[in-house]
Amino acid sequence: PHQYVFFDTPKTWAEAQSYCRENYSDLATMEDMNEMNIALETVGDNYTDAVWIGLQKGQTSEWHWSLAGKDFYKEGERNYLKWDLSGFGNCSLFTDGKLTKSPCMYTNSFVCFDNQYIISNEKLVWIKARDFCRTHYTDLVSLRNDAEYQAVQEVTNGQAVYVGLFRDLWVWSDLNNSSLRYWWENQQVYIDNFENCVAMLKTKSGRWGDRKCTEAHPFLCKRSE
Numbered sequence: 556p557h558q559y560v561f562f563d564t565p566k567t568w569a570e571a572q573s574y575c576r577e578n579y580s581d582l583a584t585m586e587d588m589n590e591m592n593i594a595l596e597t598v599g600d601n602y603t604d605a606v607w608i609g610l611q612k613g614q615t616s617e618w619h620w621s622l623a624g625k626d627f628y629k630e631g632e633r634n635y636l637k638w639d640l641s642g643f644g645n646c647s648l649f650t651d652g653k654l655t656k657s658p659c660m661y662t663n664s665f666v667c668f669d670n671q672y673i674i675s676n677e678k679l680v681w682i683k684a685r686d687f688c689r690t691h692y693t694d695l696v697s698l699r700n701d702a703e704y705q706a707v708q709e710v711t712n713g714q715a716v717y718v719g720l721f722r723d724l725w726v727w728s729d730l731n732n733s734s735l736r737y738w739w740e741n742q743q744v745y746i747d748n749f750e751n752c753v754a755m756l757k758t759k760s761g762r763w764g765d766r767k768c769t770e771a772h773p774f775l776c777k778r779s780e
Contacts, residue, residue, distance in 0.1 A: 556590045558778040559583050559597040561606070568752040571607045571774035572728055581729040582609030583775040587624045591737055594775060595761045605754035605766060607774035609728035612751040612765075616645065617726075619734035621685050621719035622668065622694035632699035633732070636720070646681040647720035649698070652708050654720060657681075665717035667692040672710045684717045695719030725753065729777075737763050 560579060562571075568582075575582045585591045585608070598606055620633065639653035646659040649666070657663070665684040667673040669692035679687060688695045696718050698704050707718070727733060739759035750765035754772055766772070 556593055557584065557586070557780075559594050560776045560778060561598050561601060561773065562776065563601055563773040565771035565773060566607075567771055568607050568611065568768040568774075571772075571776075572609070575609075575728075575774070575776035579776040580779040581777055582607060583777045584609050584727045584729050584731045584733055585735050585737070586731065586733040587735060588737075591735065594755070598755065598761065598775060602757055602773045604758075605756050605764070605770075605772045607752065607754050607772050608763070609777070610725050610753035610763070611728065611768065612724045613726035614724075616722045616724050618647075618720055618722045619732075620697040621721060621734065621736075622697045623733055623735035625733075627697070628699060635699060637698075637704060645722045647718055648715045649707055649711065649718045650715040651713060652704055654698070654718070655715075657717070659721070663717045664714060666696040666707055666710060667694070668696040668719075669693045672696060672707055674710050674714075674716065679717075681717050681721065685719065688719075737761075739764055 572582050583594055585594055637653050639655045642656035644656045644658035646657050647654050648657045648663060659681040662678040662680055664678055665675050667688035673692060685695050696707060698718060739756060739762035750767050752766055752768040753763050754766050755761045756764045
């Protein structure tokens with residue numbers, strides 16, 4: 556896992572990025588909750604408001620699986636997306652063997668994953684479905700290959716269900732494709748405003764929020780591998 560170094564000298568996001576790149580590897584990237592917990596331990600209680608990490612808003616929205624973790628996906632499996640091109644929105648439904656886009660605020664049944672497939676018949680908005688799966692199982696289901704599309708098809712029996720696919724504009728400073736998102740509860744998955752950089756927030760126990768990139772905050776660098 557990545558190791559991190561915390562600096563309590565406030566800098567803007569761009570200044571923090573330059574400092575980390577010159578002296579270490581880059582601003583902090585987290586690939587899974589294990590690394591997020593290492594980051595939380597590294598920072599501890601040594602800040603009052605916010606700590607910059609390496610996530611910022613990019614130009615184009617990309618699709619990601621909610622279940623992060625680099626060892627979970629083999630080559631090509633992250634992007635094995637079989638689309639039915641109807642629909643719109645930033646979250647995804649699985650129906651009749653294909654993925655369709657859906658607004659994240661619609662309520663739907665969903666499928667959790669925990670080395671097996673668990674269908675919930677309670678209908679929730681996407682982010683609540685994801686949180687439910689993370690609390691009780693591992694996460695919303697990912698579809699990595701034909702066998703998994705087939706298995707989920709059998710579980711759902713033609714019903715439209717949320718899966719773990721979402722899209723957003725956030726990109727990591729080191730261009731890592733980590734899909735980990737640790738937003739505080741009321742932070743929407745997809746936001747269109749001018750707060751384009753991401754920080755760990757003290758009042759939210761280190762969960763993430765977006766801030767104006769010109770604000771000066773302590774920051775977290777990641778050590779070179």
